[in-house]
Amino acid sequence: MGSLLAISDLHITYAENRAIIEGLRPESSDDWLLVAGDVADQVPDIEWALGLLAERFAKVIWAPGNHELWTVAADPVQARGVERYEALVTMCRRLGVVTPEDPYERWEGEGGPVLVAPLFIGYDYSFHAPGCSSKDESLAYAHETGVVCADEVHLHPDPYPTRDEWCRARVALTEPRLAACDLPLVLVNHYPLVREPTKILHYPEFAQWCGTELTADWHTRFTTAAMVYGHLHIPRITHHDGVLFQEVSLGYPREWRRHGHPHGILRRILPASIRV
Ligand SMILES: [Fe+2]
Numbered sequence: 001m002g003s004l005l006a007i008s009d010l011h012i013t014y015a016e017n018r019a020i021i022e023g024l025r026p027e028s029s030d031d032w033l034l035v036a037g038d039v040a041d042q043v044p045d046i047e048w049a050l051g052l053l054a055e056r057f058a059k060v061i062w063a064p065g066n067h068e069l070w071t072v073a074a075d076p077v078q079a080r081g082v083e084r085y086e087a088l089v090t091m092c093r094r095l096g097v098v099t100p101e102d103p104y105e106r107w108e109g110e111g112g113p114v115l116v117a118p119l120f121i122g123y124d125y126s127f128h129a130p131g132c133s134s135k136d137e138s139l140a141y142a143h144e145t146g147v148v149c150a151d152e153v154h155l156h157p158d159p160y161p162t163r164d165e166w167c168r169a170r171v172a173l174t175e176p177r178l179a180a181c182d183l184p185l186v187l188v189n190h191y192p193l194v195r196e197p198t199k200i201l202h203y204p205e206f207a208q209w210c211g212t213e214l215t216a217d218w219h220t221r222f223t224t225a226a227m228v229y230g231h232l233h234i235p236r237i238t239h240h241d242g243v244l245f246q247e248v249s250l251g252y253p254r255e256w257r258r259h260g261h262p263h264g265i266l267r268r269i270l271p272a273s274i275r276v
């Protein structure tokens with residue numbers, strides 16, 4: 001009987017991280033792997049990593065991170081915004097990797113049955129910087145302190161005018177899909193669906209690039225077995241309203257060299273080892 005395993009923030013542009021991914025193997029031939037975004041910045045690297053994992057795991061389910069959505073000069077794929085996301089989805093389908101555009105997969109192993117829902121919900125700057133009450137104030141605060149996410153340069157929302165409008169459109173598209181589900185959900189998103197996990201960020205103004213208030217009640221409104229996220233590069237386990245949240249990032253070599261891999265590299269989501 002397999003497990004539902006998870007990882008995020010592979011950032012395989014770094015050779016040490018690439019070596020870690022090369023060494024990843026399932027524990028059982030039935031294991032599924034959830035990949036919660038930030039595989040790499042360029043399409044050939046993303047394709048290499050997801051292709052490798054799809055060959056090894058019974059199923060790979062991917063949710064995009066901000067890094068996959070960057071358009072950088074060195075990337076042979078220069079598509080921006082929605083067009084880039086759609087190109088990634090097409091690539092995943094070719095590799096047999098499940099995306100947020102596919103039907104939610106039913107996992108029948110121990111701790112199931114659950115539906116695994118990969119999400120593409122970005123951010124809308126509503127996790128305001130300290131003392132700020134609007135996006136404009138928050139961004140101005142960040143520009144003053146110098147803590148500005150590189151998304152502002154590399155993540156284009158085309159054809160949406162702004163990243164927050166793209167985020168709101170994704171929220172509107174996703175809510176009815178979740179509401180129609182009749183089994184407990186494992187929600188997989190690059191960003192946490194609640195703000196609390198961002199409260200320990202070293203630079204609190206970075207939180208505005210880490211999610212949206214629009215999803216604050218999703219884990220209670222929709223029956224949720226677990227919420228899996230990354231992006232913060234702070235691997236840990238928390239509970240919100242009795243629901244288990246796991247930050248499953250590998251992170252940059254300079255980060256994991258400092259804190260190690262306190263929960264292992266592949267994180268088990270189901271069967272749950274942690275009970276609320
Ligand atoms: Fe990351």
Ligand SMILES: [Fe+2]
Pocket residue numbers: 038065066067190230231232
């Ligand atoms: Fe990220």
